Amino acid sequence: MTAATIRTMRPDDLSLALDWAAAEGWNPGLGDAACFLAADPDGFLIAEEDGAAIGCVSAVRYGDGFGFLGFYIVRPEFRGLGHGMALWKAAMARLQPGVAGLDGVVAQQENYRRSGFVLAHRNIRYGATTPRPPRIAAAPPVVAADSVPFIVLAAFDRRFFPAERDAFLRRWISAPGHVARLVMGPQRPRALGVLRPCREGSKIGPLFAEDPVAARAVFAALIAEAPPGPVFLDLPEPNADAIAMAAEAGMAPAFETARMYAGAAPTLPLRMIYGITSFELG
Template sequence: MPKFEITVASADDIARMGDWADAEGWNPGRTDGHAFFATDPHGFLIGRLDGEPVACISVVRYGTDSGFLGFYITRPPLRGQGYGIQLWHAGMARLAGRNVGLDGVVAQQGNYRTSGFRTAWNNIRYEGTPTAETTTPTGVTLVDARTLPFDQLAAYDRRFFPAARDSFLAPWIAAPQRRALAAMHNGELRGLAVMRACRTASRIGPLYAASPDVAAALVAELSATTPGKPVAIDVPDFNTAAVHLMEQLGLAPSFETARMYTGPAPRIDHSGLFGITSLELG
């Protein structure tokens, strides 16, 4: 019988997981692994069949009571043979006792519900080349987020995510092939956005903003970095202002996931969340 073994992923394995995610059409960032591995090096598991990697999952711990599951992939020729579910059980055991979140593709949402997850909202990926003209609101200045005190950025991010995630946020902003912008007004953060190079359309996430016009200004400034090239933003459907903004910008739906949790949906700033950060780590 073939030997199936589950081990903690190496840095090379995490790069492989990105390739597998790309094959699934998820369009991961080219340098996301810089932030992923730094967040929780033990939170990425690989299933090997006779030594060959065939399945993966990420089960990252945040704080003392939160976790996020992603990268749940079994290579297509080996699906339906029980390897994925073994990896699932190992991953969920690592997150035992925590409120676990995930962003589930449509085809898997029924299976996640069977495992105790409940839908909190849907994420709609809007994609395309922004066409609408925008202006930065009066009194708002867009600055490189990396020039701001990190504790200011971390406190702002905490408004939109169920747990502090400093070890993720720092490399997420600073990793290669990306640009991070902050919207400032009288010394206060009014928005934050990161655009990263991906396999196809560049993805913007997170996209936080105090208002649609601030979000529009952030998207326009980031998009100008790669003129004429498409961008993609995973927009929570509870924010109708964000959905309307994407339509105004000329972006169209291309992909859908559901944010699901094993426990109660965390309390976050819904009105300011225009785009989630990552399908893999939340």
Template sequence: MSDVIDPAHDFVVRPMKPDEIGLAIQWAEQEGWNPGLHDAACFRIADPNGFFVGTLRDEPIGSISAVRYGQHFGFIGLYIVKPEYRGRGFGYRIWQHAIKYLSNRNIGLDGVVAQQDNYRQSGFQLAHRNIRFQGVAQCMQSAPMTPLAEVPFDQLASYDRQCFPASRDRFLAAWIAQPDSIARAAWHNGRLEGYGVLRKCRTGHKIGPLFANDVSTAEALLNALFAQCAGETVALDVPEPNVTAVALAQRYGMNSVFETARMYTRAQPAIPLARLFGVTTFELG
């Protein structure tokens, strides 16, 4: 076979097969993103058609996710090109495919801060930073929280919709029930006041989402989840504008280790960042 690459024929962007999402998760692990053990299965449920792979002469060399949430919102993640193929235009071809798939929607992403200028060229504007805090889970005494499975799902979905730009019921149902995870709710007198999910990752655990009406509820949920992984490494991705959430993470000895630029192609969704104490996932929003 010739060593001369014909981009028009040798490089193809196509939908991922179900087992190829796991390959993208492996690449994410190699990038140091520390994905969850069961992210691939949960991600696919969000939008089975929204994952794409770039192949060069049938070899997978790049990935992207472009998840449609309803008719008006979408989110881009898992944008990875294998290191040896970077700088040759393959990533941009994959990117264009994802943007086309999400056309006519407000598109969000959590991008590497250094790539903001590139994203701006595609119409994205900075909304705020998300900061990854990481530390060792401290087991503090707190009031017991209700297992999230005991909360009626319609009430959970309604609460989640207040904190996320679109309905995501299929993903949510899978996310809160995934193996190697703990989900807890602040549930009082038939009213949901917050919830959080702890999932096992390649290294340690991540908490996300952590949504709550106020900081005292968020702290109670955080304690309940920390109790399930006391002494182990845990990470929490916090929207920087929620200064109360930042202070909460710092109060528990967590340190900033990474940050992303949350960007959108249209106006920032009207969701209350004061209730977002932890982002669900940088890959899917």
């Protein structure tokens, strides 16, 4: 057996990794490849043996102090041969020094603990074939996100993510098929949400909101514009109001991950995070 080589992905490699993610049941977005590459063009690694792709991982750097791991997949017939560990070591090396985060599936959480990752909280994926609009006593106006200057959106996003990610955010809110909606307050946004089409239905993420009313207004606007098929929302379990909102919409738990960090966990306002952006990028 020839030793596997690990290299940075090319754009067409990321499309293959998304196919593998779909096979694992992760339901990637239709436009994820271009958006993810905007976050960090060199942050996606692929392992090859005899010229054939056998595994992948992402190690996306956001500046010098924070990174996020995802896309950790080895093709089933190549598992148990050390290829996964080689990919893992390459990804971790790329994120040093600094804090590394990930959303770990249940089966891998103990392995991540052995690598120094500590549980911060669980994320739960809620879904429904036809979600109901949540109850809103007095809904504020919801507008297109691009109706305000991008610098305003970027400053709002920065409150809910450990690092600046402007290049990614700019692509995420404007990608084909993506719907980005906003509730504005007197001086700054109250809520921002994005819906993206996926292999199956669509997902909402991020959904950041200063208050429950603004969260529900944006959520209702997004599900109203969702294409046919189920809608999913990945929310942090500590946000009890996000769980209540999902329940009001008739959504049920379908999947879970563990948000884990190696290094000092960032302090994020989880009570205002109603939907995380993605399990791959945080």
